[in-house]
Amino acid sequence: MTTQLATAQTARIRALIVVGVALVTAGLYSIVTLLYSVFARYMYVEDLDLGLDENTVFVLTRITPTDRGILILGGILALLGVAALIAAAIRGRYRRLSESG
Numbered sequence: 001m002t003t004q005l006a007t008a009q010t011a012r013i014r015a016l017i018v019v020g021v022a023l024v025t026a027g028l029y030s031i032v033t034l035l036y037s038v039f040a041r042y043m044y045v046e047d048l049d050l051g052l053d054e055n056t057v058f059v060l061t062r063i064t065p066t067d068r069g070i071l072i073l074g075g076i077l078a079l080l081g082v083a084a085l086i087a088a089a090i091r092g093r094y095r096r097l098s099e100s101g
Contacts, residue, residue, distance in 0.1 A: 009095050016088035023081030030074035034067055 042061040045052070052060075063071070 020084030027074045027078030
């Protein structure tokens with residue numbers, strides 16, 4: 001029975017690690033993709049060379065509310081992933097302490 005319990009605890013810890021890494025990766029990927037997208041939008045408008053003043057270029061290439069939402073969501077995903085990794089580390093340490101003592 002003890003072996004089955006230890007195996008189940010190990011599986012939960014591994015699942016937390018996998019979920020944590022996936023969330024951190026998805027969050028950071030969405031943030032980086034958004035920033036590249038905003039930069040590409042700016043470069044496209046600048047390369048058109050329409051003779052626009054700075055304010056017009058800023059309005060055309062600014063971060064939109066949708067971009068801001070994606071940025072916030074990516075940050076939340078990354079923070080949830082970090083929290084899952086911390087929880088996995090704490091559970092793993094607790095499991096090692098309970099096995100040795």
